Amino acid sequence: MNSFNKNNKPHPPSEKWEDRLFDTVVMFFQLSFLVVKEIVLGIVRGTFPWLHVGIGLVFTYLIFQYGFDRSLFQFFDMVRWYPRNATLYSLYYKFWVSSPLWGWGLYQVIQKRRLRNRMEEVSHSVGLKNGIGKVSTPVFDQRNYDGVTRTLRLAKSGLPIQDFQKSKSALESAMNVYVDDIRENRAKGTVDIVYSSDPLTDHFELSEIARYGDCRFTIGTTRSQKIYGSLKETPHLLIAGQTGGGKSTFLRQLLTTLSISNVDLEMTLVDLKGGLEFQLFENLPKTKVIPDLEQTVRELSSIEERLHDRMRYLKSRGLVSIDQVRENLDQMTTRHLVVVDEAAEIFLGAYDLGTARLQEARRILSQIARQGRAVGIHLVLATQRPDAKSLDTQVKANLTGILCFQMPNNTSSITVLDSGRASLLPDIPGRALWKHGATLVEVQTPFLSIERAQEALAPYKIKRGNSNLRSTHDSSQNLEMDT
Ligand SMILES: Nc1ncnc2c1ncn2[C@@H]1O[C@H](COP(=O)(O)OP(=O)(O)O)[C@@H](O)[C@H]1O
Ligand SMILES: [Mg+2]
Known part of the structure; x- marks a missing residue:
């Protein structure tokens, strides 16, 4: 926000402070909205980690049930900050007990933002841009069921799938991963890049x-x-x-x-x-x-x-x-x-x-x-x-x-x-x-x-008397053995 008025003089401190507060509140609501959106999306897409979040919730609940939060305040010598007022306590309690839930959402928001910046860089560096210079934006990046690979879903932004496929090696080195597959979802207008940060096994026994x-x-x-x-x-x-x-x-x-x-x-x-x-x-x-x-x-x-x-x-x-x-x-x-x-x-x-x-x-x-x-x-x-x-x-x-x-x-x-x-x-x-x-x-x-x-x-095999070794070598044949 511009902190200088028209006369190029600094704002009075009070106004600046209000501005800041306003910005902070707006940011807080924006962020809350994004966090909730991530949680809802996670549930809808089936990527929400019910088990982990559930365990987290039980854990935070127990912390409060046994008053460990208070012990923490004591440990850090901050008891005077502990909420005494009933309303404040209720807010404080709900906020922290539910933290595994919104914590996950917040983590998704941060990851997504990072990914977007990274993708933007990567797309620019490998030349994945459409006619008007727009790069493809990530929809999500998640671990696959196999537990080894991840899928990065990108909005195609009007780019043909071949452009993505052609950029595979460039994408690999720019993202520092190994790409397994690049496939298109026409109906949704997205491209899935299946990748992994682990190299492929170097021995696969036909067990x-x-x-x-x-x-x-x-x-x-x-x-x-x-x-x-x-x-x-x-x-x-x-x-x-x-x-x-x-x-x-x-x-x-x-x-x-x-x-x-x-x-x-x-x-x-x-x-x-x-x-x-x-x-x-x-x-x-x-x-x-x-x-x-x-x-x-x-x-x-x-x-x-x-x-x-x-x-x-x-x-x-x-x-x-x-x-x-x-x-x-x-x-x-x-x-x-x-x-x-x-x-x-x-x-x-x-x-x-x-x-x-x-x-x-x-x-x-x-x-x-x-x-x-x-x-x-x-x-x-x-x-x-x-x-x-x-x-x-x-x-x-x-x-x-x-x-x-x-x-x-x-x-x-x-x-x-x-x-x-x-x-x-x-x-x-x-x-x-x-x-x-x-x-x-x-x-x-x-x-x-x-x-x-x-x-x-x-x-x-048919059991035969003779050993059936090669008996019909053509003399004109190249007998070089390859091993
Ligand atoms: N899938 C594989 N896993 C492990 N080793 C392999 C595999 N394929 C080939 N090799 C080894 O590589 C060497 C060359 O294999 P070969 O099949 O003779 O190659 P080519 O016929 O292409 O010349 C052999 O020693 C073989 O044991
Ligand atoms: Mg051979």
């Missing part, structure tokens, strides 16, 4: 190889929840990331889960780089582990035939997907999964011999990517760098679920995810970004050791 069925599998864990996928929702997957990120390990747990929980699922596993990873899955009744290019092409050709058969079948009945087939026809309804680890071996064409075969393999894989969904033929490709050279763009466009481990640089990350974030992932094996539809979340992928996978698969 129990659950029998999910229905082609479901674990993708990983965020700070707050486990993320699952299903071939029915995400028919084709791309697993990308530089060597050592965890692609083959992810495939191991994926295939173990899928094969023991979907006995009907047929699998064709290809690793032309001579990795031994897929040996684990040899001798499973519906699984073929393919060691060389020649056999790959043969297998893919027969899968292509099946794809055509099924397409014809669906067409003849006017159906769009095998999910609609009601007849009990294995030939038409069993799902088939084709997995290619080190897919660049096929798409880059590192072989001098067999270029025609490679072209054939690529053509069929591309066809599966385009048409497999409807007929229950799924594709999972793992590769280091799925750029235009090493992975057909059309194939890539059809791999709707993308799991991307660390990438060497911004450009390669953008190639995979349309975002540079995979180059910023920490150096932790198994750390990846899962992209599915509009979501892009950081996950720690499940770890399943070879020994445990072996143990889990053993009961499903």
